[in-house]
Amino acid sequence: MQRWDGYGSPWWHGRFRGCGYRITVPRRIILDVLSKTSEHLSAEDVYVAVHKIYPNVGLTTVYRTLELLVQMGLVFRFDFGDRKARYELAMGPKGMRHHHHLVCTDCGRVVDYTDFLDEEKELLSRTEVGLAEKYNFTISNHLIQFYGLCDKCRVKK
Amino acid sequence: MQRWDGYGSPWWHGRFRGCGYRITVPRRIILDVLSKTSEHLSAEDVYVAVHKIYPNVGLTTVYRTLELLVQMGLVFRFDFGDRKARYELAMGPKGMRHHHHLVCTDCGRVVDYTDFLDEEKELLSRTEVGLAEKYNFTISNHLIQFYGLCDKCRVKK
């Protein structure tokens, strides 16, 4: 699952070195936790998972590291409406995996989807160009989320 | 700018009455503040603006009222990434005005746009149908935001 750089280190070591950041135990573990899940973890979730492996890591460090990773572009931060941040690795083992989200407003379930992305991509890039021109923005990113009820929650109502 | 119902009351009085809600001074003022701006105000922003007109209104009431207005569908709540909610009237004088956003990640400036909405709508509804089917979701809403640098912030860098 993990990718190595041919020198015996995980692929992200170079990124850290390049920025002058140190490679520490907490950082290693946090990246490990994130790379082993497909869920959208909160800082607390990460803390709990990390804690199982190495109980000395503090919640503060988890917050700090997640922030750093977001800054570095290795991790995406999302807000699905429950006013607590969710984190997710920006690039999987197979490289970038930009995707959009489907969020259940009742139970909070989040589904990643990449289907329909081709058509979307088409339109989005056209839209980006148009918007950039008209409003003088340099667009670097976009966020698309659909909200609704998942099957289970629909039945409950 | 304000619209009346022909009986001397603002258009939203009916909505309130219909739901059994009372028309109070704080509610009147909060709606007034929201209808007089094109910005995306935080609860605090609303509080400050309201306070100038009528200093007796408390922050609690601002929060409660905004929540109520969101519930009623008169106001939209957004999160542009700075973990504080922003509010905006759902319908302008010219009726519903669903729109999307362009957000500057540096200065936080937010631009509304309605261009390209037709094309987007087209694609979105198709996407919604597809997603609904595949993932068994009942989709009721979507959020689209583009992130980047506004002209001023691009120059600064």
Place this chain on the structure above:
DNA sequence: AAATTTAATGAAAGCAATTTTCATTAAAAA
């Protein structure tokens, strides 16, 4: 126009997520 009812309000306390502070630790450079 009172009196009555009860939803709405404001101040204060509470809360959860996140950030700051600061003394200590441990990567990495020398």
Place this chain on the structure above:
DNA sequence: TTTTTAATGAAAATTGCTTTCATTAAATTT
């Protein structure tokens, strides 16, 4: 090794928002 300094963890602080509860004031009834 020794030295340097970024990173850490515990505790305290801050932020945005919610809850509680006694008081007030819309709206309804008299």
